[in-house]
Amino acid sequence: MATRIDGKTLAAKVKAQVAEEAAKLPRQPGLAVVLVGEDPASQVYVRGKEADCGGCAIRSFPYRLPAETTQRELLDLIEKLNRDPAVDGILVQLPLPEPLEEAAVIAAIAPEKDVDCFHPFNVGELMIGEKGFYPCTPASVMRLLAEYGVELSGKSCVIVGRSNIVGKPLAMLMLRENATVTICHTKTEYLKKECSRADILISAAGQAGLITGDMVKEGAVVVDVAVNRRADGTLCGDVVFEEAAGRASYITPVPGGVGPLTRAMLMKNTLYAAVIHGK
Ligand code: GUN
Secondary structure, three states, X not given: OOXXXXXXXXXXXXXXXXXXXXXXXXXXXXXXXXXXXXXXXXXXXXXXXHHHHHHOOOEEXXXXXXXXXXXHHHHHHHHHHHHOOOOOEXXXXXXXXXXXXXXXXXXXXXXXXXXXXXXXXHHHHHHHOOOOOOOHHHHHHHHHHHHOOOOOOOOEXXXXXXXXXXXXXXXXXHHHOOOEEEEEOOOOOOHHHHHOOOOEEEEOOXXXXXXXXHHOOOOOEEEEOOOEEOOOOOEEOOEOHHHHHOOOOEEOOOOXXXXXXXXXXXXXXXXXXXXXXXX
């Protein structure tokens, strides 16, 4: 039976470290969290992020805008936050309501305040650079693997999902650690075959039940990034947990795996932003 990877405990440790470092800075780090509209899932995420700030000695600047907000109004707010010296990080919760244009909004955030690491400059840095922001979810996956001593060099890592938020940036971080990376997606012809040769299998597809036990190689490390809601309201990932846990060496639960640490990584990025602003 696989060892359960505990993201909650590690998240608490990372947040405590952030709080300690933040308290040493000459000025309290600040994170602006912008939510446009009333998407219920986004409201929950945003409240969680603001609560994390409180526990990390980070000041939060909440902005709640109506769904009818225009592109110009949103860009004006971002420009104001870009100029505000008390704001170290800016997070615009996605998805944005239509017809707002996400790409233009992300590009308007000053790269040095882009704690999500979504700005094209930071995405480029992630690909070819050596320092800068790490996007929160991929950073969380990498930290969990490191914490449990999972060696990546030379290993076969298969990522299911090619999003800009998870799949693509995670592939870059794994490549940096000398993994052999395969990205699978909805058009992948032989998904089971690809997955079953993975030493490290990451699922970020957002499809409950997608990864069954027979897709997991004996002794593989399984990381489930997805958060899906069942009909009864409970949460689950993409992986059929009990089946996969019977074959894997390590496995992340949902909830309690990648998710809590992702939020902690946002706090870490805000601290990093405050440190670079102080220089
Ligand atoms: N929506 C879903 N995940 C994220 C995230 O990591 N950052 C932002 N800004 N929006 C999201």
